[in-house]
Amino acid sequence: MVGGLRVAVIGATGVVGGAMVRILEERGFPIASLRLFATARSAGRTVMFCGKAVLVEETGDGVLESDLVLFAGGDDASRRLAWAVAEAGGVAVDNSSTWRMDPRVPLVVPEVNAAALHGHQGVIANPNCVAAALVMALKPIHDAAGIRRCIVATYQSVSGGGADNMRALLEQSRTLLEASDALETGDADRITAAAGTPSPVAFNVRPQWRWEPDGETEEENKIVAETRKILATNIPVSVTAMRVPVMVGHTLVVYLDLDRPLGPDAARAALQGARGVEVLDDPSADLVPTPLLAAGRDPVYVGRFRADRFDPRGLSLVVCSDNLRKGAALNAVQIAEYLLSAGMLRGRGETA
Numbered sequence: 191m192v193g194g195l196r197v198a199v200i201g202a203t204g205v206v207g208g209a210m211v212r213i214l215e216e217r218g219f220p221i222a223s224l225r226l227f228a229t230a231r232s233a234g235r236t237v238m239f240c241g242k243a244v245l246v247e248e249t250g251d252g253v254l255e256s257d258l259v260l261f262a263g264g265d266d267a268s269r270r271l272a273w274a275v276a277e278a279g280g281v282a283v284d285n286s287s288t289w290r291m292d293p294r295v296p297l298v299v300p301e302v303n304a305a306a307l308h309g310h311q312g313v314i315a316n317p318n319c320v321a322a323a324l325v326m327a328l329k330p331i332h333d334a335a336g337i338r339r340c341i342v343a344t345y346q347s348v349s350g351g352g353a354d355n356m357r358a359l360l361e362q363s364r365t366l367l368e369a370s371d372a373l374e375t376g377d378a379d380r381i382t383a384a385a386g387t388p389s390p391v392a393f394n395v396r397p398q399w400r401w402e403p404d405g406e407t408e409e410e411n412k413i414v415a416e417t418r419k420i421l422a423t424n425i426p427v428s429v430t431a432m433r434v435p436v437m438v439g440h441t442l443v444v445y446l447d448l449d450r451p452l453g454p455d456a457a458r459a460a461l462q463g464a465r466g467v468e469v470l471d472d473p474s475a476d477l478v479p480t481p482l483l484a485a486g487r488d489p490v491y492v493g494r495f496r497a498d499r500f501d502p503r504g505l506s507l508v509v510c511s512d513n514l515r516k517g518a519a520l521n522a523v524q525i526a527e528y529l530l531s532a533g534m535l536r537g538r539g540e541t542a
């Protein structure tokens with residue numbers, strides 16, 4: 191590739207789009223030109239890339255002039271423009287949930303199912319931030335011992351809901367600290383009055399997604415469906431998703447029912463060599479996965495491997511990863527890197 195690609199990021203003023211711009215720079219992605227898009231609200235702002243201020247444009251047909259478009263502008267932008275990018279000869283890597291379950295669209299975590307990219311039709315989906323971390327931990331264990339059933343509880347940070355949610359956590363925290371005596375005594379009425387809601391995200395643990403008629407949340411259903419699509423399996427997956435007052439980094443507590451017993455040592459060994467995974471499992475040194483440790487870092491951290499004392503086929507583990515990086519922006523850039531290395535992404539007019 192001479193000169194690099196024309197790259198666009200939609201949603202460049204958001205938390206995922208901002209991380210994409212930083213990661214493109216960090217990894218030296220070959221870029222001939224970078225265009226940044228958001229809504230009319232942010233048009234005219236600038237975002238730094240490689241020491242230069244890049245102007246943010248309003249999202250529109252200008253997007254179609256790029257070879258690679260990384261979408262982090264939400265469902266509406268992805269619905270309107272992802273296939274238009276493909277029709278114009280570019281490749282769209284989409285972070286929204288719009289196209290993830292579409293049979294035409296590969297849903298990819300490169301370390302797990304890069305092969306699904308071959309034969310893509312120009313639109314590629316990046317998974318939900320929990321599903322991305324989960325499959326990174328499950329795949330090596332599935333290969334080693336076969337997973338019969340997977341039960342997950344999540345402790346998801348507020349950045350998973352975007353920049354507004356991060357601001358809300360900080361504002362609610364400040365407000366509630368003003369009523370710290372009510373927090374200390376557990377005075378629910380005063381906490382509600384101070385927060386202006388009975389279920390603030392600050393000092394709380396709660397679901398924070400649209401409810402489905404079956405009592406699941408939309409997030410839980412996404413994690414189940416996407417995990418099964420990426421792993422190409424029908425294994426039962428059950429998820430309970432919770433929002434916790436953490437800024438960045440999702441935590442997953444996973445219980446697996448396996449085909450064949452796999453003790454903690456063997457499970458650790460299976461994950462130790464896995465690309466993109468770091469085993470962190472030394473309770474004696476207090477070294478276990480936490481969201482604060484994962485935030486700002488690329489690996490998916492896995493630890494707390496424990497046998498089920500009542501069932502030799504049972505295994506528990508804890509997974510933490512940065513939802514903005516491996517859960518979104520990093521994974522999208524890795525998809526683009528794979529496409530590039532496999533000759534499936536090139537500048538317009540270039541030949542193989």
Ligand SMILES: NC(=O)c1ccc[n+]([C@@H]2O[C@H](COP(=O)([O-])OP(=O)(O)OC[C@H]3O[C@@H](n4cnc5c(N)ncnc54)[C@H](OP(=O)(O)O)[C@@H]3O)[C@@H](O)[C@H]2O)c1
Nearest residue numbers: 201203204205206228229232263264267286350352353518
């Ligand atoms: N946060 C995560 O951990 C995570 C993980 C995986 C996937 N995702 C997905 O990534 C996308 C971005 O999420 P985020 O967390 O970065 O949200 P965010 O912080 O709220 O940022 C949203 C960005 O999208 C832009 N935008 C909003 N509506 C748009 C439209 N109609 N056309 C073009 N741009 C538009 C916003 O521009 P303005 O500044 O002009 O408002 C902003 O730049 C979402 O689809 C989300 O589901 C997020």
